[in-house]
Amino acid sequence: MLTKELNVALDAEGFMTDPSQWTPEIAEMMAVEEGIAPLTERHWQVINWVRQEAASSGEFPSLRAISKRSGVDTKELYELFPKGPARKIARCAGYPKPKGCI
Amino acid sequence: MKRLLILGGGTAGTMVAxxxxxxxxxxxxxxxxxxxxxxxxxxxxFLFIPFGAYGKADxxxxxxxxxxxxxxxxxxxxRLIEPDKNQVQLVKENRTLRYDYLIIATGSHIVPEETPGLMxxxxxxxxFDFYTPDGAVALHHFLRTWQGGRLVLNVAEMPIKCPVAPLEFLFLADAYFQDRNMRDRVELIYATPLSSAFTKPIAARQLxxxxxxxxxxxxxxFNIASVDPDKKAILSYDDQAIEFDLLVSIPTNMGSDVIERSGMGDDLNFVPTEKHTLKARDYDNIFVLGDATNLPSSKAGSVAHFQVDVxxxxxxxYLDGLELLPTFxxxxxxxxxxxxxxxxxxxxxxDVEPLPGMFPMPGIGPFSLLKESRVNHWGKMMFRWxxxxxxxxxxxMPIPAQMSMAGKWQR
Structure with a gap:
């Protein structure tokens, strides 16, 4: 995978295990793998908000939180990150796979 | 006198009292x-009411x-929890209750209003829903005269109370329609926002x-965006549509409104809680038990029971001035x-997903794990008593609060 070249730690499903290793270039590469490249300003609004929120709260935000507070609503989230936005956003933002609740 | 206040007299609140x-x-x-x-x-x-096995009085x-x-x-x-003043305002008689320690056990409930078109x-x-007694009874009345068609069971979003309930509903529905000799006239569809039948891989495969x-x-x-009641279809955010003759919905589950009014919750009104101690993240004299927490544990009575134990x-x-142990x-x-x-x-x-094996229980068990058996059914039926x-x-109870690996098969 492309992201291996960047020498960052990935889990078996291609999620970064250490969000502090993230760079904007990684987001672009993840976007290629997820088939949503190139990232637009709207994608970046989501990614930046999510990284900020996760850093301040210590937890990756739920899709509901993202749609409520990032300035991008659920409908658009599905357009920007189709089929499983939570997982695609997590990959682009350099976070582990969001834990589906049990 | 020291005052301890428990908000909520459901499963968790009653056990802890x-x-x-x-x-x-x-x-x-x-x-x-x-x-x-x-x-x-x-x-x-509630699960058994639609199929007539239990009535409301049970x-x-x-x-x-x-x-x-x-x-x-x-x-x-x-009316309001005021953690900074160590007091709670009630609606009745405008009473204000002061506390030294507060236990929040206000649970979770379904909010069908969150999905446009559902109500x-x-x-x-x-x-119909079956997460309220009235919903379960209404569904029972409907099923008694239903002639068949497509039954869609939809989970609106996670987390839900009792994450196995949707599967149980479908298994029981399959048996119910067979018993009524109409299984061939009923199509059963399970539309879930999860990527598999259940949240944990090994159990998801089995189930x-x-x-x-x-x-x-x-x-x-399948992430539901809305229901079209005229076309009788559920619509997803990525424009899939599933038509139904009967929709059994498990709507969005949320914590109590008072959590939101008091500014103490997350986006679903669940209270941020320390994962292993059950203390409220932001308050040192507040603990959260049962479904009211934001923890990544199941919202289920057994979990509330183990929480109360620890x-x-x-x-x-804590009252003796010692630190809390990370025991949950x-x-x-x-x-x-x-x-x-x-x-x-x-x-x-x-950390440990459901595994196959045998579950030891002195006097009654063992029960087989992750495998169908009659004993397990009787375990469930006995459980009401x-x-x-x-x-x-x-x-x-003859079950330890912490999970044990005894009897579980590891690979």
Whole structure:
């Protein structure tokens, strides 16, 4: 995978295990793998908000939180990150796979 | 007198009140339980109402009968929690209750209003829930005369109370329609926002296989955006549509409104809680038990029970000035009804997913894990008696609070 070249730690499903290793270039590469490249300003609004929120709260935000507070609503989230936005956003933002609740 | 206030007299609140009156010196403590509803519901029983196995009376008891005599019980809505003032405002008589320690056990409930179209014209006509007693009874009446068609079971979003309930509903529906000789006239579809039949891989595989054997179609990654009641279809955010003749919905689950009013919750009104100690993240004299937490453990009675076990021990330490121990491991233990008098048992925690094996239980067990058996079904049926007579009253259960690997097969 492309992201291996960047020498960052990935889990078996291609999620970064250490969000502090993230760079904007990684987001672009993840976007290629997820088939949503190139990232637009709207994608970046989501990614930046999510990284900020996760850093301040210590937890990756739920899709509901993202749609409520990032300035991008659920409908658009599905357009920007189709089929499983939570997982695609997590990959682009350099976070582990969001834990589906049990 | 020191004051301990418990908000919510459901499963968690009742269990913890019963345990606390034995642990605390009641000459020094005043314990008050506040709940808006006089009735205690045995919520695991709701599942059986649509199929006529239980009636409403089987799942209802007066709350007071299960709360200890030593505690003050106030039936009132809660207006506001003011953690900075250590007080809670009630609606009834505009009372304000001060506390030294607060336990929040206000639970979770369904909010069908979160999905546009769900509660319009077809609500309780061709769209039902079974997470409320009235919804379950209405669905029972509907099923008695239904001639068949496409039954879609949809989970709106995670987390939900009792994450195995949707699967159990489908297994029981399959058996119910077979018994009525109409299974060939019913199409069963399970539309879930998850990527598989269940949240944990090994169990998801087993349960997924069972869905296939029972000819129940699984639609994964379906995130409902709205219901079109005129076309009788559920629509997803990525523009998939599934038409239905009967929609059984598990709407969005949220914590209590008072959590939102008090500014103490996350986006679903669940209270941020320390994962292993159950202390509220932002307050040192508040603990959160049962479904009200934001923890990644199942919202289930068994989890509340294990939480209460570890909370009691920790709270006594806390009162003595010792630090809280990280003893809550997310332990859950659930019977899963699979129809025709059989059932599964799963036992897991934050870190260990449900595994196959045998579950030891002195006197009754062993129960087979992650495998269908008749004993598991009887375990579930017996559980209603156990719930009212042992569990709620805070008596000893033969299951340790922390998950054990004993009997589990590891690979």
């Amino acid at each position: 019963n345990r606390l009156v034995h642990e605390l010196d009641m000459a020094e403590w005043q314990i008050t339980v506040v709940d808006q509803d006089e009735t205690h519901y045995y919520q695991p029983g 799942v209802m008891r007066p709350k007071r009968d299960y709360l200890p005599r030593e505690v003050e019980v106030i039936i009132s809505e809660i 319009e014209d077809e609500w309780r006509k061709s769209i 997924g296989d069972l869905l296939e054997q029972k000819n129940i179609k699984l639609v994964t990654d 909370f009691i021990e920790n709270f006594m330490r 491991d997310g332990h859950a233990n659930c019977f899963i009804e699979s129809g025709h008098g059989k059932g599964f048992l799963i036992d897991f925690n934050y 156990t719930y009212w007579n042992v569990l709620l009253k805070g008596k000893e």
